[in-house]
Amino acid sequence: MADTPAIYVQAGRARGGTDALTLGATLPWQGFRRQLWGGELRGHWDFYVSRWSFDAAPGGSGHSTLLGITPVLRLTPDQGRSAFFVEAGIGATLADKRYQTPEREFSTRFNFASHLGAGLRLGARRQHELALRVQHVSNAGIKHPNPGNNFVQLRYALHF
Template sequence: MKRMPWALAWGPLLLAAAWAATARPAAAQPLDLRPAGIMVQGGAGEEDAAIASVGLVWPWSLRRRLWGSELTGMTEAYGSLWRARDFDGGWQHYTQFNLVPMLRLRFAEGRSPWFAEAGIGVSLMDEVYRTPDKGFSTRFQFTDVVGAGRSFGADRRHELSLRLTHYSNAGIKKPNPGINYLQLRYGLWF
């Protein structure tokens, strides 16, 4: 009998605890750590792998003009559930926690609903990823993300983006095959 991935059991509780821990107390503080948005994403990877994620988003105060566009930043913290082929022909599941700083370039000096984004972060899986076709050597991975998307709705609070995400340990330990996922992301700013 396969054990239940810890993210299914503890993930929602940990996200709720993180949210509560960042809530502002009655006395005002100069630094507000409350998240300003949520995100969900999912997609497909190599060798029939699949991924689904849910998380929180914190914007940075960064706002710069660059190449006729506006450069901003944000940090995403999210939990992911991976599904991959098992050695017996069935499916196995892995859970992962990601922390990814992202840079976003919004076109037309920030007036366009269209944007491009990229980031490099870190992730930790509940166990080492191993399938009949691929085996990682570490639970720790770097998370590389590139994507493009569009904001919509009142005050551009909703957004959809298509992202290519690469996970690998950057050669810290061999083997380091890495894996790529193509993901669709929905974000909502509060």
């Protein structure tokens, strides 16, 4: 089931009391398969909507909704037969409002989101997936201030 779409739910937490709940879908890059370091490298698109909740700066809102898209590369050991995988991606997000807490403020609604993750595929057809990810969100210096924020995320995906 390595080349099948998936839907997922993901929960994350960042410093400053910021929580994120994310719903998304992944679409595999059909025909993209490379051998690398004894494993199999594949790619997919990750489309998502995320709701951030946080302690707002005075006069600000404590919520923000983001839309995101990320191309992801995933390496599965043992020629792709392993249940384990590692992945990385760099994509873009657009928020309905700027992120502003008493400790940090993003200067743009558009930001980049990069992540590193590791996970495990489970089930008779490996249709269930659990992943632990670390994600960094910032505008890459387009405009200042650019403090960024780092999330630790837990994801459950169902491939179909």
